[in-house]
Amino acid sequence: xxxLKGACIIGQSGGPTSVINASAYxxxxxxxxxxxxxxxxxxxxxxxxxxxxNLIDMGKEDPEELALMKHTPSSALGSCRYKLKDPDVDxxxxxxxxxxxxxxxxxxxxxxxxxxxxxxxxxxxxFMLKNGYECRVMGIPKTIDNDLYGTxxxxxxxxxxxxxxxxxxxxxxxxxVYDTGMVTIIEAMGRNAGWLAASAALATYKxxxxxxxxxxxxxxxxxxxxxxVKEIYAKNGKCIAVVSEGIRDKDxxxxxxxxxxxxxxxxxxHAQLGGLASYLAARCKEATGAKVRGxxxxxxxxxxxxxxxxxxIEESFSAGKAAVENAVNGVTxxxxxxxxxxxxxxxxxxxxxxxxxxxxxxxxxxxxEWINETGDGLKQEYIDYALPLIQGxxxxxxxxxxxxxxxxxxxxx
Amino acid sequence: xxxLKGACIIGQSGGPTSVINASAYxxxxxxxxxxxxxxxxxxxxxxxxxxxxNLIDMGKEDPEELALMKHTPSSALGSCRYKLKDPDVDxxxxxxxxxxxxxxxxxxxxxxxxxxxxxxxxxxxxFMLKNGYECRVMGIPKTIDNDLYGTxxxxxxxxxxxxxxxxxxxxxxxxxVYDTGMVTIIEAMGRNAGWLAASAALATYKxxxxxxxxxxxxxxxxxxxxxxVKEIYAKNGKCIAVVSEGIRDKDxxxxxxxxxxxxxxxxxxHAQLGGLASYLAARCKEATGAKVRGxxxxxxxxxxxxxxxxxxIEESFSAGKAAVENAVNGVTxxxxxxxxxxxxxxxxxxxxxxxxxxxxxxxxxxxxEWINETGDGLKQEYIDYALPLIQGxxxxxxxxxxxxxxxxxxxxx
Numbered sequence: 001x002x003x004l005k006g007a008c009i010i011g012q013s014g015g016p017t018s019v020i021n022a023s024a025y026x027x028x029x030x031x032x033x034x035x036x037x038x039x040x041x042x043x044x045x046x047x048x049x050x051x052x053x054n055l056i057d058m059g060k061e062d063p064e065e066l067a068l069m070k071h072t073p074s075s076a077l078g079s080c081r082y083k084l085k086d087p088d089v090d091x092x093x094x095x096x097x098x099x100x101x102x103x104x105x106x107x108x109x110x111x112x113x114x115x116x117x118x119x120x121x122x123x124x125x126x127f128m129l130k131n132g133y134e135c136r137v138m139g140i141p142k143t144i145d146n147d148l149y150g151t152x153x154x155x156x157x158x159x160x161x162x163x164x165x166x167x168x169x170x171x172x173x174x175x176x177v178y179d180t181g182m183v184t185i186i187e188a189m190g191r192n193a194g195w196l197a198a199s200a201a202l203a204t205y206k207x208x209x210x211x212x213x214x215x216x217x218x219x220x221x222x223x224x225x226x227x228x229v230k231e232i233y234a235k236n237g238k239c240i241a242v243v244s245e246g247i248r249d250k251d252x253x254x255x256x257x258x259x260x261x262x263x264x265x266x267x268x269x270h271a272q273l274g275g276l277a278s279y280l281a282a283r284c285k286e287a288t289g290a291k292v293r294g295x296x297x298x299x300x301x302x303x304x305x306x307x308x309x310x311x312x313i314e315e316s317f318s319a320g321k322a323a324v325e326n327a328v329n330g331v332t333x334x335x336x337x338x339x340x341x342x343x344x345x346x347x348x349x350x351x352x353x354x355x356x357x358x359x360x361x362x363x364x365x366x367x368x369e370w371i372n373e374t375g376d377g378l379k380q381e382y383i384d385y386a387l388p389l390i391q392g393x394x395x396x397x398x399x400x401x402x403x404x405x406x407x408x409x410x411x412x413x
Numbered sequence: 414x415x416x417l418k419g420a421c422i423i424g425q426s427g428g429p430t431s432v433i434n435a436s437a438y439x440x441x442x443x444x445x446x447x448x449x450x451x452x453x454x455x456x457x458x459x460x461x462x463x464x465x466x467n468l469i470d471m472g473k474e475d476p477e478e479l480a481l482m483k484h485t486p487s488s489a490l491g492s493c494r495y496k497l498k499d500p501d502v503d504x505x506x507x508x509x510x511x512x513x514x515x516x517x518x519x520x521x522x523x524x525x526x527x528x529x530x531x532x533x534x535x536x537x538x539x540f541m542l543k544n545g546y547e548c549r550v551m552g553i554p555k556t557i558d559n560d561l562y563g564t565x566x567x568x569x570x571x572x573x574x575x576x577x578x579x580x581x582x583x584x585x586x587x588x589x590v591y592d593t594g595m596v597t598i599i600e601a602m603g604r605n606a607g608w609l610a611a612s613a614a615l616a617t618y619k620x621x622x623x624x625x626x627x628x629x630x631x632x633x634x635x636x637x638x639x640x641x642v643k644e645i646y647a648k649n650g651k652c653i654a655v656v657s658e659g660i661r662d663k664d665x666x667x668x669x670x671x672x673x674x675x676x677x678x679x680x681x682x683h684a685q686l687g688g689l690a691s692y693l694a695a696r697c698k699e700a701t702g703a704k705v706r707g708x709x710x711x712x713x714x715x716x717x718x719x720x721x722x723x724x725x726i727e728e729s730f731s732a733g734k735a736a737v738e739n740a741v742n743g744v745t746x747x748x749x750x751x752x753x754x755x756x757x758x759x760x761x762x763x764x765x766x767x768x769x770x771x772x773x774x775x776x777x778x779x780x781x782e783w784i785n786e787t788g789d790g791l792k793q794e795y796i797d798y799a800l801p802l803i804q805g806x807x808x809x810x811x812x813x814x815x816x817x818x819x820x821x822x823x824x825x826x
Contacts, residue, residue: 016590045592074586081591165815166719173487173818174716177429178494179458184712206815278688295711299597303587306579306720309814390814401722401803402578402619405586 004134005036006107008324009050010058011043012075012142013082013113013120017156018163018308019316020112020142021076021406025069026320027110027140028058036328037108041413045078046113047120050100051093060411068406070317071396073305075112076406084120087127094127101128101135104413108136108327112320114143118335119360125333138323139335139356142316144302146195149362150354151337155319156302158312158389161199163304164188164297165390168203168210168242171295176238181290183233184240187277188297191246192216193365196301199386200242201378211239212376216246217366220255225280226287228376233288245276255280306403310392315349322351335359340388347388417547418449419520421737422463423471424456425488425555426495426526426533430569431576431721432729433525433555434489434819438482439733440523440553441471449741450521454826459493459526460533463513464506468826481819483730484809486718488525489819497533500540507540514541514548517826521549521740525733527556531748532773538746551736552748552769555729557715559608562775563767564750568732569715571725571802574612576717577601577710578803581616581623581655584708589651594703596646597653600690601710604659605629606778609714612799613655614791624652625789629659630779633668638693639700641789646701658689668693719816723805728762735764748772753801760801 008031012024024042031040040058043049056077058066069076087094100106111121118139125137141148146157168186175184188197194215203209211232214220225241232239247255259279277294285292319336326334331353339352370382397404421444423437437455444453453471456462469490471479482489500507513519524534531552538550554561559570581599588597601610607628616622624645627633638654645652660668672692690707698705732749739747744766752765783795810817 016587048592072586073583074590078592079590081593162814167713167717169816169818170486170716170718171712173485174429174712177487177492179461179491180494202815206813207820208818275688275691293712295713296709298708299584299587299706300580300708300713303583304580305583311814387813392814393811398806400619400800401575401724401805402615403582405582405621407620 003036004107004136005038006105007039007041008037008108008110009041009043009055009106010077010110011046011049011112012077012079013046013111013117014079014143015302016074016079017142017144017302018073018159018305019156019313021069021072022313022316023112023140023142023155023320024077025066026317027112027324028066030321030324032059034324034328039104041104041106042077044410046080046082047084048080048082049078051096053100055104055413056410057413061409065406068397068404070313071305071308071394072405073303076408083116084123087123091127094124097124098128098131098133101133107134110138110140110323112140112142114141115148115359115361115363118356122333122356122360125356136327136332138327138332139359140320140323141335141337144196145190145193147193147363147365149359149364151352152340153338153389155312155316157195159308160196160301161202161386162309162390163301163307164196164199165202166307167297168200169206169208172203172208172240175240175293181233181237181288183229183281183284183288183290183292185277185280185284185292185294186210186240186242186297187245187275187295188242189301190216190244192363194244195366197242197244198366198378198382201382202386202390204377205383210242212241213378214241214243214247214376215366215371216244216248217368218371218375219250220247222249222283226283229284230287233290243276243280305394306396308394309390310394311389313394318351326353416449417520417549418451419518420452420454421450421521421523422454422456422468422519423490423523424459424462424525425490425492426459426524426530427492427556428715429487429492430555430557430715431486431572431718432569432726433487434482434485435726435729436525436553436555436568436733437490438479439730440525440737441479443734443737445472447737447741452517454517454519455490457823458491459495460497461493461495462491464509466513468517469823470826473824474822478819481810481817483726484718484721484807485818486716489821496529497536500536504540507537510537511541511544511546514546520547523551523553523736525553525555527554528561528772528774528776531769535746535769535773538769549740549745551740551745552772553733553736554748554750557609558603558606560606560776560778562772562777564765565753565762566751566802568725568729570608572721573609573714574615574799575722575803576714576720577609577612578615579720580710581613582619582621585616585621585653588653588706594646594650594701596642596694596697596701596703596705598690598693598697598705598707599623599653599655599710600658600688600708601655602714603629603657605776607657608779610655610657611779611791611795614795615799615803617790618796623655625654626791627654627656627660627789628779628784629657629661630781631784631788632663633660635662635696639696642697643700646703656689656693718807719809721807722803723807724802726807731764739766
């Protein structure tokens with residue numbers, strides 16, 4: 001393999017996580033230290049930053065400030081949801097990308113995102129190859145949803161899982177404090193894969209968690225759900241249930257659609273937004289007469305850097321680092337992922353490379369055999385899987401009692 | 414002052430906080446070490462535990478396990494919302510309390526709660542005095558609302574404020590990540606006093622906070638609010654607003670009532686619960702066309718022990734400790750509160766005692782002169798007030814990556 005010298009571009013895409021910047025920082029730091037990479041450029045708002053020639057020079061950032069990226073949530077370079085067209089149909093964007101790559105002599109492209117981003121990587125790489133432009137393309141995964149194919153788990157999931165489990169343990173304490181009845185419904189993200197809602201099982205494992213957990217992997221039966229809540233409520237005077245936003249009934253209709261279908265209008269005819277958690281809470285109120293509360297974890301579960309998993313932060317950093325190291329060593333068209341080994345009962349996470357074409361547009365769900373017989377909880381297999389991923393506390397810098405997040409200068413390239 | 418020997422009862426009441434157990438533990442630990450206190454009893458579910466003779470022996474708990482109370486959220490002894498009747502109208506409950514006090518030779522009563530709890534303390538104390546039963550009664554305050562009269566601030570507020578400011582900083586990063594528009598509404602607790610919503614100003618002070626903050630101290634003008642959101646959104650493409658749950662219009666009607674008035678019904682006629690945040694978000698969607706998100710911090714803001722303020726934990730502990738020390742030294746009918754001194758610009762918090770009768774049923778609001786001219790933000794005076802209260806990180810014990818909260822044996826007395 002010959003050494004390939006040139007600039008690199010790093011971009012971030014899709015919904016952010018608590019640790020996506022740890023990955024970006026792993027890539028940026030490694031690239032800045034590499035002999036092969038002449039200049040490290042950041043694309044603002046992902047691929048749109050490339051298309052708009054909106055690039056910043058990461059080498060102009062103060063190294064100490066830049067290091068704060070490792071513990072700063074959300075995408076420090078900005079994100080986008082822009083989907084590239086099929087190049088066989090319309091290659092305008094690809095031509096423009098090639099033009100920008102040539103302008104800055106870009107020979108390395110690192111893209112930090114979910115399924116769609118791996119698809120973007122794959123398409124760009126193929127187009128460059130077809131046009132005889134040498135450029136190594138690597139995908140760096142992120143997603144709290146943990147639904148990427150191949151990799152044992154995804155950077156970002158561990159921190160979201162730690163947030164959800166911690167929050168469930170705290171809410172468990174709060175929601176049981178009165179001697180009067182209470183039913184609490186907590187809604188976690190996860191449209192098709194239930195990894196996040198499932199992480200509430202870690203709280204139950206620690207003896208302070210929900211009674212019921214529902215994932216989109218199985219059809220949601222409202223009558224069965226209400227019967228279970230009633231039974232638990234009758235026994236304990238309390239019931240806590242966690243649901244994935246993506247739960248669907250046997251006909252495949254999202255339960256949240258029922259929640260939104262006949263949206264409320266206020267006195268002036270203004271529509272209101274409904275939520276799955278409050279909808280289910282209202283149904284439980286009817287069924288039990290109990291005081292109810294619906295809690296939607298919303299954005300909080302994907303940006304709570306203050307309770308991020310150290311394991312997740314370090315692994316995310318190492319994924320970014322490995323992307324650059326591998327590319328410099330001649331690898332291209334791969335996504336950096338993880339492989340788990342257990343040595344004497346000790347969890348160990350190793351870097352493993354996956355074909356971009358395999359990863360793009362494939363979803364990984366919670367194995368059905370990890371869900372309990374009644375379809376409302378997780379088995380020990382899930383605990384064994386998820387527990388190592390939430391270990392360790394963040395080293396987030398605190399200033400004046402509050403997080404000190406990164407402030408980039410963003411000097412135009 | 415003569416030494417008074419006898420048992421003590423400690424109870425907790427009202428809505429819990431992240432640090433109410435730190436206060437209870439301060440009282441329990443000090444009582445267990447006191448020569449005057451012969452037995453330390455915990456009342457399960459507050460005053461109801463006394464009425465029901467549902468008491469536990471705190472001396473039977475393992476000291477190491479008991480120490481975990483200091484970092485465990487919610488009320489470890491359980492809470493209640495039971496309000497004692499006026500003893501001139503019906504003294505049944507008081508007679509029963511006296512009977513229980515006599516049964517266990519209770520000479521000290523410590524009650525850990527908000528305004529109502531101070532009222533309970535006051536009434537019990539007067540009844541005992543009238544009936545010639547010597548018993549020293551002390552109130553130990555708690556409330557995330559920070560609305561207790563007299564004391565500079567309330568145990569519990571600093572931790573809730575730290576949670577809200579931290580969360581706002583994180584959401585600020587997340588909600589601005591795309592290059593497309595977004596309006597985010599965050600709802601904090603606080604029915605009549607806006608201390609909690611105001612704490613979001615700490616995030617703004619750190620450069621990562623909401624654009625607009627609305628407190629119940631001033632009438633909420635929907636048109637003005639929407640105009641402000643539109644203006645900020647037009648300029649920045651993003652807008653984040655934080656509101657107190659208790660905001661009211663000029664006629665005194667809660668905005669949340671408009672949200673709930675015409676509650677949605679789903680296809681089956683089931684009522685749905687609405688929320689203020691999602692209601693305002695929907696209004697902003699109409700006004701701006703932007704993508705919107707309503708986030709209700711719900712129970713999370715009062716039980717997030719994992720991000721509690723060390724200052725708050727230590728002060729809460731010292732309040733419980735001071736209650737016992739003062740009572741043993743002959744003080745009765747007082748609430749333990751805080752007085753702030755500034756020495757060479759250094760915040761210092763001293764214990765100060767307040768008359769129970771003064772505290773009961775009085776509310777302390779955010780001074781109007783701390784609110785900015787446009788009524789949608791806080792001045793530096795608020796920052797100077799609140800910032801010292803959120804300093805320091807918790808020493809919460811972590812086990813398996815998750816909080817290790819207390820598990821009491823609860824041995825019946």
